[in-house]
Amino acid sequence: MGGIDGMDLGTFGIYTFDFERRPATWMRESIQELEELGWRAFWMPELLGREALTHAGYLLSCTERINVVNGIAQIWSRGARWTYGAALLLADAYPGRHVLGLGFGGEQRPGTKPLAAMTAYLDELDSAETVNPAPRAPMRRILAAYGPRMLELARDRAAGAQTYHVNVAHTAQAREILGPNAFLGVEHAVLFESDPGRARATAREHLAPYLASPYNVAKFRRLGYSEEEIAGGGADRLVDDFVFWGDPETIVGKLRTHVAAGADHVAVQVVGIEPGGSAMPYWRLLADALLPRPTDRST
Incomplete structure (x- = not known):
């Protein structure tokens, strides 16, 4: 399968919105602990107010080895010239540790379709x-x-693709389209809750904004979910496919199905954290379950 030339993200990484809400000191201490735990890749979005490239630069400056991935930097939030300049500086200052993930987001230009906008941006x-x-x-x-x-x-004009809120079937479809050489990184949400009722209720809260988004609804339809499954907060089948819940062993087993389906890398997003709480205990647990042991982390 594919990869990003000269960069080893590992098979599993962390994806979180949490760093967009936290003070700089907390961010620095947290990402340094994640690096020490052995995580090789840290993914963050651009949605809640932190500018993507300065955010990446700060996290890179706090660490020595971990890769920082913009997942994603919004193309309608800054001109391509300025994106290039910022990413160029990060590539020069932190060789082999930054990935510029691009996606359509920000204030859309009227009448512009995402594919055409991305092509023009590239x-x-x-x-x-x-x-x-x-x-x-x-x-x-x-x-x-x-x-x-x-x-x-993504196959023809970039190193590969990032997918967000997809099922395992989509990962297999994406790999077929991308071919064997392009990188495929897959985000997936997980919830450490074994009671089906509580787990699905919390998962529906997480999925609610996406089930109301036209682009995401279109994606769910393409993946074979009916209007009835999408409506009303999401049917159990949809919820279970997009949020892996249960005990740690169950969650880890489900995450590995993306790798078996063709993903090079799975970025794990822990959901269901109480306001003001931290996912760090779960990131420690996942590090023990998913990452190579300290004696063989170079493999």
Whole structure:
């Protein structure tokens, strides 16, 4: 399967919104602990107010080994010229440790379709590169992609794709489209709750914004979920497919099904954390279950 040239993200990483809400000191201490635990990749979105590239730069400055992935930097939030300049600096300052993940987000230009917008953005990035090429380490970019045409664009114009809130069947479909050489990173939500009623209620709270989003609803339809399964907070089948819940052994087993289906990397998002709480206890638990032991973490 594929990978990102010159970069080892490991098979499993962390994806979280939590760092967009926390003070800088907490972020620094937390990501340093994650690095010590052996996590090789840390993914964060751009949604709640933190600017994507300065956020990545700060986390890189706090660490020595962990890879930081923008998942994603919104293309409608900054011009391609400025995205290129920021990512170029990060590639030069932290060789082989930053991945620029791009996705359609921010204030959409009226009448612009996501595929056309992403293609034009990549054209602008490539144009900027011809004027100001990377001096040392190359920039590495991936695209948020779900449908076949965006996956093809990720295969042809980037190192690969990131998917978000997909099922295992989609991972297999994405791998087929991407081919064997492009990188495929898959985000998946997990919930450490074994009671079915409580687990599904919490999972529905997490999924509610996505079940109301036209782009996500279209994605769910393409994956074979009926209107009835999407409506009313999501049927059990949909909820169980998009939030892996249960005891640690069950969750870990389900996460590995994405790898078996063709994912190079699975970014795990822990949900169901109480307001003001931290996912750190679960990240420690997952490190023990998913990461190589300290004696063989170089493998």
